[in-house]
Amino acid sequence: MTKRLDTGKEWFNKVYGEGKADGLVEMQAGLAQDLARYGIEFNFGDIYSRPGLTLAQRELLSLASLVTIGGLEPQLQGHTRGAINAGCSPTEILETVIHTGFPQALNAIRVVTDALIAYGQEIPPALGPDED
Amino acid sequence: MTKRLDTGKEWFNKVYGEGKADGLVEMQAGLAQDLARYGIEFNFGDIYSRPGLTLAQRELLSLASLVTIGGLEPQLQGHTRGAINAGCSPTEILETVIHTGFPQALNAIRVVTDALIAYGQEIPPALGPDED
Amino acid sequence: MTKRLDTGKEWFNKVYGEGKADGLVEMQAGLAQDLARYGIEFNFGDIYSRPGLTLAQRELLSLASLVTIGGLEPQLQGHTRGAINAGCSPTEILETVIHTGFPQALNAIRVVTDALIAYGQEIPPALGPDED
Amino acid sequence: MTKRLDTGKEWFNKVYGEGKADGLVEMQAGLAQDLARYGIEFNFGDIYSRPGLTLAQRELLSLASLVTIGGLEPQLQGHTRGAINAGCSPTEILETVIHTGFPQALNAIRVVTDALIAYGQEIPPALGPDED
Amino acid sequence: MTKRLDTGKEWFNKVYGEGKADGLVEMQAGLAQDLARYGIEFNFGDIYSRPGLTLAQRELLSLASLVTIGGLEPQLQGHTRGAINAGCSPTEILETVIHTGFPQALNAIRVVTDALIAYGQEIPPALGPDED
């Protein structure tokens, strides 16, 4: 096993939970396992392991990028859990989705809220409108 | 309640049907309700309420933008109903999808056709190819 | 010349001005002329010539789709002129951009406003914020 | 029937299998059949029938474009089958998805692998990491 | 002036520098000023002013979203400056672009690096490859 794959699995598992990197590769059949491995080696072994941003910062950036692209619900659920594992609060996670904007955000926030509830998090109350 | 939220609910309900604005907010949990409220205040209270375009024009523009983005099926269904409520004909709605183009249009037109049928609309016949 | 190309040139020229369809093809070199011709045959000969929507409606839909995609400034300028030629008011054109949303709209509205000024149109005043 | 529709059906059926072009049109209701017909006339009658690229090359390009757009799973499944019908190997098809990149590729490769298995193809083994 | 516009200008100016909110509106002609105003009222008066994320966090999220969309160079330059004004380090800003990924990132990082240099920032050295 290469050092990058090793480092990548370590960071992937910090985000998704113990043993999940091996699970991602095994979920794919044959040649497609190479793509899963690249995701671990490059996105996690090369990028997530860099200094300069905390893991919590990286998880919020990944959520912002996923909301902007739209769709990609499995990744959105995974990184919601990853953000919790990295120490982000539910408020930070939901504010990240609100910050990133329409119209993708309204679909994304349902996925993220459901994922937070599934991970046993309490959903912070709405701020409601300012009186003006 | 702010004047913008009030105006937004009025326009939202003109599009989606009586009581739907409150339903949108209640469908979300906690903090996510703020995002639903912004959708109503900004998209409907600020934008839909502007003069210069009719509600029917705005609904066709929203459909064109949704088809272009792709995905976003719940919004596509909602604005199909909204376009009917705003007085657009099934022909105008389907022609808007045809106008907006490939490859998203071919997936979108199924969603829109199914939504029109669900709302009790008769689907206009195909024009068929020109003889040439 | 095929009937579709003939019909397409007629509708293209209604949008962009007399003689512009031939100009579009001549602007391209060699094989790329086929792509320009397809644009005329398909987008204008097949789609724009359909009944069910007016030319003015189609121009606003094209603008909404272009703002949503982002970039594509030459097409945005062309369809701003096309919308004027189809009888849309500057207010309808600018409201279409405002309706279609952030962040692309803020870049697009500069292109559209500049194009309107270049075509000798007077820019309608801002509505300004509601007092509340 | 026009010559373009005739040519389009011939190429569409080479890609998707005998009789599928008529099936695509019949799957749509009323006016939406025109959009399906345009897909056959333009994409297959005009574009796929052009010389200069083999059908196998065109299928890989369509897959690359679909992976880049993201979503569009029905088209991704259809063109996976089309690529097999055009003589592409499972390796070429899966490498096309791997080549086209993250983050859409990881979702796309599941759809493509499942489609290959459904079409009775053997999935080539992963290359695995280089020892370094 | 509404309270939201007032709050929006305050936050906009924290990001872009004193007096810039009024400048954004004045840069637009007539009706387009309303769109600039909405950008200030909604994005800054409603969203940026929310608790739950620091201004520095919000600036990195805006950069991640802009890199993901691609193009939008004026906004990318503006939020690079905004991130500096919010107290982000050049390393955090550049790592945000690197985190957000290919192929848009390679174009974006030139815009961001040039903007950092223009704002008098020292560019941190590359980490270089791991020895392995």
Add this chain to the structure above:
Amino acid sequence: MTKRLDTGKEWFNKVYGEGKADGLVEMQAGLAQDLARYGIEFNFGDIYSRPGLTLAQRELLSLASLVTIGGLEPQLQGHTRGAINAGCSPTEILETVIHTGFPQALNAIRVVTDALIAYGQEIPPALGPDED
């Protein structure tokens, strides 16, 4: 220097010309050089070097993906040259752009045609419309 970087430079230079990989890194300042290096290591060292597709196939796929994304003119010019260097004919390159579709294709085909002319290629003539 790592083996992946070494392999990546070799493939990058096969595409863009001798010495260009080092040039790409040197064009960037400081930290941004890491992103350029990742592009070489991952896109070329990991992906382009894989068996299963020829370099000529990979260049056409890269062009299809770039046309689909839109914008990204520097990459479009670079891969036009790369496709020529990999042995693709001008016809294959231009047909790839035509295959990939509207409205991005019409902007892209100008960039690609200009790049082909700049690289001393003769532009094949248009096929013109079928008589029907």
